[in-house]
Amino acid sequence: MENNEASNEFSGNLLVAQSGGPTVAINSSVAGVIQEAGKHPEIEEIYGGLNGIHGILNEELIDINEEKAKTVAELKHTPAAALGTCRYKINFNTDPEQAALDMDRLFEVFEAHNIRFFFYAGGNDSQDTSNKIHQEAQKRAYALRVIGVPKTIDNDLPHTDHCPGYGSVVKYNATTVMEVGADVGSMATDEGSCCIVEVMGRAAGWIAAGTVVAKREDDDPPHIILLPEIRLDEEAFLTRVRETVDRLKHCIVVVGEGVKNAAGEEIGADKSRLDAFGHAVLSGAAETLRELIQGKLNLKTRTVKLGYAQRAAAHYASATDVEEAFACGVAAVKAAMEGKSGQMVKLVRLANEPYQWNTSLQSLDDIANVEHLIPRAWISEDGFMPNDNFIKYVTPLIQGENPVPTLNGLPKFARLVKEPVEKQLPPRA
Amino acid sequence: MENNEASNEFSGNLLVAQSGGPTVAINSSVAGVIQEAGKHPEIEEIYGGLNGIHGILNEELIDINEEKAKTVAELKHTPAAALGTCRYKINFNTDPEQAALDMDRLFEVFEAHNIRFFFYAGGNDSQDTSNKIHQEAQKRAYALRVIGVPKTIDNDLPHTDHCPGYGSVVKYNATTVMEVGADVGSMATDEGSCCIVEVMGRAAGWIAAGTVVAKREDDDPPHIILLPEIRLDEEAFLTRVRETVDRLKHCIVVVGEGVKNAAGEEIGADKSRLDAFGHAVLSGAAETLRELIQGKLNLKTRTVKLGYAQRAAAHYASATDVEEAFACGVAAVKAAMEGKSGQMVKLVRLANEPYQWNTSLQSLDDIANVEHLIPRAWISEDGFMPNDNFIKYVTPLIQGENPVPTLNGLPKFARLVKEPVEKQLPPRA
Numbered sequence: 001m002e003n004n005e006a007s008n009e010f011s012g013n014l015l016v017a018q019s020g021g022p023t024v025a026i027n028s029s030v031a032g033v034i035q036e037a038g039k040h041p042e043i044e045e046i047y048g049g050l051n052g053i054h055g056i057l058n059e060e061l062i063d064i065n066e067e068k069a070k071t072v073a074e075l076k077h078t079p080a081a082a083l084g085t086c087r088y089k090i091n092f093n094t095d096p097e098q099a100a101l102d103m104d105r106l107f108e109v110f111e112a113h114n115i116r117f118f119f120y121a122g123g124n125d126s127q128d129t130s131n132k133i134h135q136e137a138q139k140r141a142y143a144l145r146v147i148g149v150p151k152t153i154d155n156d157l158p159h160t161d162h163c164p165g166y167g168s169v170v171k172y173n174a175t176t177v178m179e180v181g182a183d184v185g186s187m188a189t190d191e192g193s194c195c196i197v198e199v200m201g202r203a204a205g206w207i208a209a210g211t212v213v214a215k216r217e218d219d220d221p222p223h224i225i226l227l228p229e230i231r232l233d234e235e236a237f238l239t240r241v242r243e244t245v246d247r248l249k250h251c252i253v254v255v256g257e258g259v260k261n262a263a264g265e266e267i268g269a270d271k272s273r274l275d276a277f278g279h280a281v282l283s284g285a286a287e288t289l290r291e292l293i294q295g296k297l298n299l300k301t302r303t304v305k306l307g308y309a310q311r312a313a314a315h316y317a318s319a320t321d322v323e324e325a326f327a328c329g330v331a332a333v334k335a336a337m338e339g340k341s342g343q344m345v346k347l348v349r350l351a352n353e354p355y356q357w358n359t360s361l362q363s364l365d366d367i368a369n370v371e372h373l374i375p376r377a378w379i380s381e382d383g384f385m386p387n388d389n390f391i392k393y394v395t396p397l398i399q400g401e402n403p404v405p406t407l408n409g410l411p412k413f414a415r416l417v418k419e420p421v422e423k424q425l426p427p428r429a
Numbered sequence: 430m431e432n433n434e435a436s437n438e439f440s441g442n443l444l445v446a447q448s449g450g451p452t453v454a455i456n457s458s459v460a461g462v463i464q465e466a467g468k469h470p471e472i473e474e475i476y477g478g479l480n481g482i483h484g485i486l487n488e489e490l491i492d493i494n495e496e497k498a499k500t501v502a503e504l505k506h507t508p509a510a511a512l513g514t515c516r517y518k519i520n521f522n523t524d525p526e527q528a529a530l531d532m533d534r535l536f537e538v539f540e541a542h543n544i545r546f547f548f549y550a551g552g553n554d555s556q557d558t559s560n561k562i563h564q565e566a567q568k569r570a571y572a573l574r575v576i577g578v579p580k581t582i583d584n585d586l587p588h589t590d591h592c593p594g595y596g597s598v599v600k601y602n603a604t605t606v607m608e609v610g611a612d613v614g615s616m617a618t619d620e621g622s623c624c625i626v627e628v629m630g631r632a633a634g635w636i637a638a639g640t641v642v643a644k645r646e647d648d649d650p651p652h653i654i655l656l657p658e659i660r661l662d663e664e665a666f667l668t669r670v671r672e673t674v675d676r677l678k679h680c681i682v683v684v685g686e687g688v689k690n691a692a693g694e695e696i697g698a699d700k701s702r703l704d705a706f707g708h709a710v711l712s713g714a715a716e717t718l719r720e721l722i723q724g725k726l727n728l729k730t731r732t733v734k735l736g737y738a739q740r741a742a743a744h745y746a747s748a749t750d751v752e753e754a755f756a757c758g759v760a761a762v763k764a765a766m767e768g769k770s771g772q773m774v775k776l777v778r779l780a781n782e783p784y785q786w787n788t789s790l791q792s793l794d795d796i797a798n799v800e801h802l803i804p805r806a807w808i809s810e811d812g813f814m815p816n817d818n819f820i821k822y823v824t825p826l827i828q829g830e831n832p833v834p835t836l837n838g839l840p841k842f843a844r845l846v847k848e849p850v851e852k853q854l855p856p857r858a
Contacts, residue, residue, distance in 0.1 A: 022612050054618055080611035086618055175839055179741035182509035182842060183451050189483055189515055195737060213839060277724030283712055295706030307733035308624060312608035315745055318838065398838035409747065409827035410604055410642060413611060 010143065010339070011042040012116025016064075017049030017056060018081040018151075019088075019122035019129065023165025024172075024317045025325035026151045027075040027082045027414070029121045032329020033149070034064055034072050040337055043117060047421055052122070053129060054086035057102060059109050059423045066419035074414035076322055077404045079314035082416055089125050090132055103136050105428055110144065112424035117145050117336050119329070123152035123163070124369060127344055131364035134342035145336040148344035148364055149328050153311045155206035158370040159362040160346035164328055165311070167321030167397030170210030172313040173199055173254075173306065174398065177214040180304060181221030181252045188249035194241060194293050194301040197222070198268075198286035200310060201256035204373050205229050207310070208256035209386040210394050221252035226285075228258035229373050230383040232267060238296055240384060245299060255285045315411050319400025324357065331359035355396035439572065439768070440471040441545025445493075446478030446485060447510040447580075448517075448551035448558065452594025453601075453746045454754035455580045456504040456511045456843070458550045461758020462578070463493055463501050469766055472546060476850055481551070482558060483515035486531060488538050488852045495848035503843035505751055506833045508743035511845055518554050519561055532565050534857055539573065541853035546574050546765050548758070552581035552592070553798060556773055560793035563771035576761040577773035577793055580754070582740045584635035587799040588791040589775035593757055594740070596750030596826030599639030601742040602628050602683075602735065603827065606643040609733060610650030610681045617678035623670060623722050623730040626651070627697075627715035629739060630685035633802050634658050636739070637685035638815040639823050650681035655714075657687035658802050659812035661696060667725055669813060674728060684714045744840050748829025753786065760788035784825035 016033045018026055030048075037043045046064040049056040062083070064072070075082055090106075092099040109115070120130045130148040137144035150157050155166040177197055184195045201207040205227030214221060223244045226232060244251040261267050268285035286303040293301045328345045335343055343361040350356040378390040386394075404411040445462045447455055459477070466472045475493040478485040491512070493501070504511055519535075521528040538544070549559045559577040566573035579586050584595040606626055613624045630636040634656030643650060652673045655661060673680040690696050697714035715732040722730045757774045764772055772790040779785040807819040815823075833840040 018615075022615055051618060078611070079608050081615040084615050084617075086616070088618075171838060175744050176738045176742075178840060178842070179508050179743060180737045182507070183737045183741040186447075186451055186510040186513050187515070188513075189480060189517075197738075213837075216836075277720060279720070279724070283716065287712065287716075291706060291708070295708065302736055303734065304736035304738050305732065305734040306738070307731055308609045308612045309605050309626075309733050309735070312612040313605075314608060315604050395837065400838065401835065406830065407645075408642075408824065409600060409829065411607060413607070 010116065011044060012114045013045040013047060014043045014117040014119070015047045015049050015056070015061065015113070015115045016083070016119040017052045018083050018085045019052035019120060019126035020085060020152065021123070021311060022080040022085055023151055023153050023311050024079050024168040024314045025164045025321050026121050027078045028322045028325040029149045029151060029164060029329035030082065031072055031075040032326040033119050033333055036330040036333035040333070042337065047113065047115070048083045050418070051084035052086040052088060052120070052126070053090065053106070054088040055084060056109055057105050058428055059425050061113060061421040062416070062418045063421050067416055071414045071416060076326060077314055077317070077402055078413040079312040082414060090129055092132070101429070106133065107136065107140060107142055108425055110142065113421065116143055119147055119149055119332050121149035121151045123154065124157060124371065127157070127364055128368035130344070131342065131368050134364060145339070145341040147332040147335050147340065148367070149332050150344060150346065151325070153207060154201060154204055156204040156372045157367060158372045159366055161349040161357070162347055162397055164321060164325035166206060167318035168313070169207055169310050170213065170394060171318040171398040172316045173207065173310055174211045174214040175316060176304070176306065177211045177222050177252060177254060181214065184250045184252060185248070190249065192245035192249050192299050194245065194251045194253065194299050196253045196255055196286040196289050196301065196303045198255050198257055198284055198303065198305045201228055202258035203228055203371060205256045206374060208254050209374055209390055211254045212386045212391060213394060213398060219248055222254040223248070223251045224253045224384045225386065226253065226255040226259045227374065227379065227383070228256045228260065230379065231264065232259055232261050234261070234292065236382070238293070241293055241299070242297055253289065255289060257285050259285050314413065315404050317402040318398045319402040320397055322402045327359055335361055352392055352396065355399070439545065440473060441543045442474040442476060443472045443546040443548070444476045444478050444485070444490065444542070444544045445512070445548040446481045447512050447514045448481035448549060448555035449514060449581065450552070450740060451509040451514055452580055452582050452740050453508050453597040453743045454593045454750050455550050456507045457751045457754040458578045458580060458593060458758035459511065460501055460504040461755040462548050462762055465759040465762040469762070471766065476542065476544070477512045479847070480513035481515040481517060481549070481555070482519065482535070483517040484513060485538055486534050487857055488541070488854050490542060490850040491845070491847045492850050496845055500843050500845060505755060506743055506746070506831055507842040508741040511843060519558055521561070530858070535562065536565070536569060536571055537854055539571065542850065545572055548576055548578055548761050550578035550580045552583065553586060553800065556586070556793055557797035559773070560771065560797050563793060574765040574768070574770040576764050576769065577796070578757050578761050579773060579775065582636060583630060583633055585633040585801045586796060587801045588795055590778040590786070591776060591826055593750060593754035595635060596747035597742070598636055598739050599642065599823060600747040600827040601745045602636065602739055603640045603643040604745060605733070605735065606640045606651050606681060606683060610643065613679045613681060614677070619678065621674040621678050621728050623674065623680045623682065623728050625682045625684055625715040625718050625730065625732045627684050627686055627713055627732065627734045630657055631687035632657055632800060634685045635803060637683050638803055638819055640683045641815045641820060642824060642827060648677055651683040652680045653682045653813045654815065655682065655684040655688045656803065656808065656812070657685045657689065659808065660693065661688055661690050663690070663721065665811070667722070670722060670728070671726055682718065684718060686714050688714050743842070744833050746831040747827045748831045749826055751831045756788055764790055781821055781825065784828070
């Protein structure tokens with residue numbers, strides 16, 4: 001086999017794997033890869049790598065052709081990473097020796113299983129890994145087509161209009177804010193009360209900002225959204241809480257976990273206080289705000305911390321998101337069949353009303369280690385609320401439901417049988 | 430009008446109100462009251478009391494007949510308390526003087542608006558209030574029929590098989606545990622990790638226990654459930670976490686917020702540590718367990734605190750729960766029309782497979798201030814998991830979905846116009 005990427009004779013086995021924090025839609029991308037791959041006779045075997053690069057280095061591959069077609073279809077409503085995921089990074093900067101060993105091993109595994117198509121679904125770090133693998137294949141003259149599939153609830157990948165996984169987390173979180181707001185609002189009596197909903201997002205506030213769609217009328221929750229992009233002005237924040245409670249008798253605050261104080265330190269990580277084991281107290285942004293509001297304004301305040309629940313809430317996923325994630329998987333395979341490598345699939349917005357989109361490609365060189373934050377022009381002047389620019393952007397992404405079949409009253413998710421591919425190599429050194 | 434409860438001539442206006450912490454199903458009970466009331470010509474006007482007794486004392490009544498029938502039907506999928514709620518208690522023990530003033534005022538309001546039917550949906554405290562109003566009416570020879578409608582996610586009312594609101598919180602929480610479990614399980618690599626999901630339940634563990642239904646196979650999450658009924662044995666708990674992580678590489682723990690240590694103190698309230706404002710740190714049960722696990726076992730541990738989200742999650746309510754809540758509202762009106770007063774509607778389980786139930790009545794004297802905990806025989810010997818007795822009990826309660834219509838990708842809930850009934854009295858002293 002020659003490394004002639006445009007050749008019609010190019011054939012071999014496919015390996016798909018997942019990496020980084022899971023989302024509701026990442027399995028839909030894998031389903032897209034698998035279903036599209038089945039249409040191309042040049043793709044001989046379809047393998048899944050368990051736990052991303054971490055498992056591939058251990059030659060932990062499964063034979064996707066042993067899975068029922070029904071199970072593959074069920075991936076479209078199954079949360080988490082059905083193939084398993086990892087945070088393993090091949091890092092030539094911090095540990096070049098280990099990175100070189102990893103690369104050698106990886107290509108041994110590829111060669112042993114005649115892997116010629118590699119699809120890696122993930123966020124920033126994972127696209128960086130894909131790029132390194134693509135470059136390494138060229139260096140080694142190993143015929144391989146590498147396409148990155150975008151995924152991250154954080155929505156912080158550059159060049160793509162948005163990231164698969166993001167629309168669903170917004171839909172679920174905004175729904176939760178509506179419901180919690182109705183609850184707190186219905187208990188509102190003269191004393192007033194607050195509720196702080198903490199959502200994910202360390203550097204980028206896309207997730208927190210997304211909850212603005214819960215607001216159908218001016219006084220609807222959320223009343224304040226705190227974004228990691230904007231440093232917290234404690235006085236202005238407390239004044240806004242007070243004003244809101246005076247008017248509505250309650251106040252719903254959404255906070256991105258990575259919000260920073262005026263000094264640029266995360267408010268959720270208080271290094272000055274130690275827990276019983278001598279570790280810094282990481283009470284979280286919501287708890288810190290609760291203490292502040294109760295301490296300074298003497299208002300009853302409760303917190304909600306959605307944590308992993310928000311990125312796993314398949315039971316209320318966005319149909320648009322799931323469909324786009326699937327399309328990214330399909331597009332990745334099509335790109336590889338056209339001879340492309342070293343590219344990431346991206347989503348392109350063609351129109352807003354009605355929403356129209358398609359997929360395209362972007363060189364992985366342009367993706368790795370670039371972080372996409374919310375433009376300042378999409379946030380109100382006072383910094384407490386995304387504005388109409390943002391609302392126009394996010395609204396199409398949450399449209400449509402993706403109902404999950406149930407069994408005995410609870411969701412029924414895909415369970416892969418994970419038939420192992422026979423190992424050809426000695427264990428990793 | 431005479432206080433002849435069985436008389437056919439008994440007629441007047443109806444007042445329905447809500448009290449205590451909201452649930453997903455409490456508006457369905459109100460819909461049941463309203464729709465059934467519409468069938469009885471003896472019921473002249475249908476009023477809602479805003480914010481329970483708190484608003485009724487301020488003569489804050491709304492005219493339900495001004496609401497669209499469609500809005501009333503939408504209450505069946507609307508979370509929180511559409512009429513508003515309160516935690517106000519008429520307490521003859523702690524403040525007999527205020528209680529006597531309140532009762533005088535309450536009956537002034539009733540009389541001014543010819544209220545002859547009073548329905549109060551709520552938990553323990555609210556049933557106590559209903560009973561006191563019933564007794565007071567008899568003492569004053571004021572013709573009034575008072576029926577309590579059960580409601581509480583805590584499921585701790587006695588005599589009723591279970592409480593409207595409970596099935597839905599179990600369905601949502603168990604779904605969340607499945608989803609979070611899939612997420613954490615898919616990230617499980619050799620280091621191992623834990624996730625603690627904190628759910629409501631101060632004294633009774635019904636909510637925490639309910640998440641056991643997420644467990645379809647032995648190794649499915651949750652792996653440990655900590656109930657407020659069982660004091661935490663720290664060593665046994667850590668051993669169980671360690672064993673689980675050794676076997677599965679991850680461990681999902683569900684904890685009821687009110688879990689107590691060996692000394693009987695809530696583990697979530699650490700009075701020995703003060704926050705920046707000098708208040709005791711209320712980090713919550715999950716955060717305390719996270720510190721413990723990270724400190725003693727050195728395992729990466731994350732927390733989820735569902736808070737109000739769990740009792741407001743209308744988007745994934747149990748159809749069985751919503752239907753039963755509605756039936757309780759209907760049964761309350763029917764009981765009043767039969768001349769009953771001083772009763773609470775209860776749910777009676779007739780059979781488990783297939784599940785059959787109906788409503789009945791229980792004297793409010795038997796309800797007030799009795800707390801119903803999980804029987805010890807429904808929990809495993811080691812205390813870490815509800816057993817088959819519990820699973821048989823809870824499974825029917827989560828069956829069926831209750832889809833919420835959407836608008837622009839998010840749930841569309843009922844919004845009452847809340848047309849005020851003209852006040853007849855001077856403001857409350």
